[in-house]
Amino acid sequence: MSSIFGLSDAPPRGWRIVQGELVADPTVAGYLARGREIRGLCQQQDCRRTCQVDLEDLARRGLGAARIQELKPLYKCQRLGGCALAFHEKYGTELTVSVLARLKPAVLRIRCGNCRKTTRARPGAVVARLLAEGLGGHETRVEDLAGLIRGECRGCRVRRWEVAVLWGPRDGPGGPGAA
Numbered sequence: 001m002s003s004i005f006g007l008s009d010a011p012p013r014g015w016r017i018v019q020g021e022l023v024a025d026p027t028v029a030g031y032l033a034r035g036r037e038i039r040g041l042c043q044q045q046d047c048r049r050t051c052q053v054d055l056e057d058l059a060r061r062g063l064g065a066a067r068i069q070e071l072k073p074l075y076k077c078q079r080l081g082g083c084a085l086a087f088h089e090k091y092g093t094e095l096t097v098s099v100l101a102r103l104k105p106a107v108l109r110i111r112c113g114n115c116r117k118t119t120r121a122r123p124g125a126v127v128a129r130l131l132a133e134g135l136g137g138h139e140t141r142v143e144d145l146a147g148l149i150r151g152e153c154r155g156c157r158v159r160r161w162e163v164a165v166l167w168g169p170r171d172g173p174g175g176p177g178a179a
Ligand SMILES: [Zn+2]
Pocket: 042, 043, 044, 047, 048, 049, 076, 077, 079, 082, 083, 084, 085
């Protein structure tokens, strides 16, 4: 549901909410909704076979709910010595911080991968910080955020950040926006 300000209460097409977190839908239907392309290349010297995963065809065959990760092994060849098929994904809709800023329930959770110390930040505030520090801005992808945090954890002095998008009411006690 969109408001006149372009704010939305619903996850973008191709993303879903799993245990309170906004995550990319790992199924064929999710990849299709995001317009993602998947290509494979076998690294095996005598093979070098390339393939493209035809998402529309898979959906037509009723495999829309199948997970991409589980389908990938089916593209391997039967060579003696094994197949070294590696997949690359590209294009499609990316989740940027400015997209998040328009999603009312979305809040970023920044967590230390070592001691689990956690802080929360509104996407709009993160955009402002990225711009101020010259590290990025509106188009910065959410999946790149963890690598852009330069400081180490104040609790344990380790620099290993994990960033996730929480999905819940922003206001009220205990809500993601409470901190
Ligand atoms: Zn192969």
